[in-house]
Amino acid sequence: MSDRDADCEALEQALGHRFRDPSLAATALSHPSWAYEVDGSRGNERLEFLGDAVLGLAIAALLYTREPDWPEGDLTRARAALVNRRSLAERARALGLPQLVRLGRTEAAEGRGKESILANCFEAVVGALYLDGGLPAVLPRVERWFDSSLAAGRAPRDAKTGFQEWAHAMHRKTPSYHTVGDSGIEDDDSRFTVEVRIGDDGWGRGVGRTKRAAEADAAAAALARAEAGV
Secondary structure, eight states, X not given: XXXXXXXXXXXXXXXXXXXXXXXXXXXXXXXXXXXXXXXXXXXXXXXXXXXXXXXXXHHHHHHHHHOTTOOHHHHHHHHHHHTSHHXXXXXXXXXXXXXXXXXXXXXXXXXXXXXXXXXXXXXXXXXXXXXXXXXXXXXXXXXXXXXXXHTTOSOOOOHHHHHHHHHHHHHSOOOEEEEEEEOOOTTOTTOEEEEEEETTEEEEEEEEXXXXXXXXXXXXXXHHHHHHTO
């Protein structure tokens, strides 16, 4: 798909970037479920892989420049907090990607609201930007998209640490993580479902390709609930 269509033009407008190769924009918006139905391809998976690495580099470079006094551990935690799935899905929504991502029949009903699909699409868009314009096209946009978080002035805690600290302070207990679902499908973004509990009470559930990712997602949900006082 090389022609520039309405979805690609909408993406270009949201990004403020006109693609020299519009097929990159089209591919970035193509979820594997849609691409498989159309031509048997894997859609935006390769761009997602590239975009993940490019985004990590861009965030690392920005943190390194903005926070000259932070040690490696703080920089690592901050980068992890900024590029987690929930954070990327928020940026995807801000760009209007839920309306633009192309989904196959298996995802059409609920896929536009799935954090995993939105985060992956966002990474694919970053990958497409990099291939079309290099780091000069990526860095200023990443800085703009993440500016409020980058300007926080401290290294964010990872969600598991944050929820554990809250649980210790409020309940004098250490949270425990329990796998409550496993699809058994390799490379499934939602393979594992994990629930985090304080004692016998469930505080949040998360999904991920690995148990570790699912635990982090569950902790983020629990921490959001705790901080909201729900």
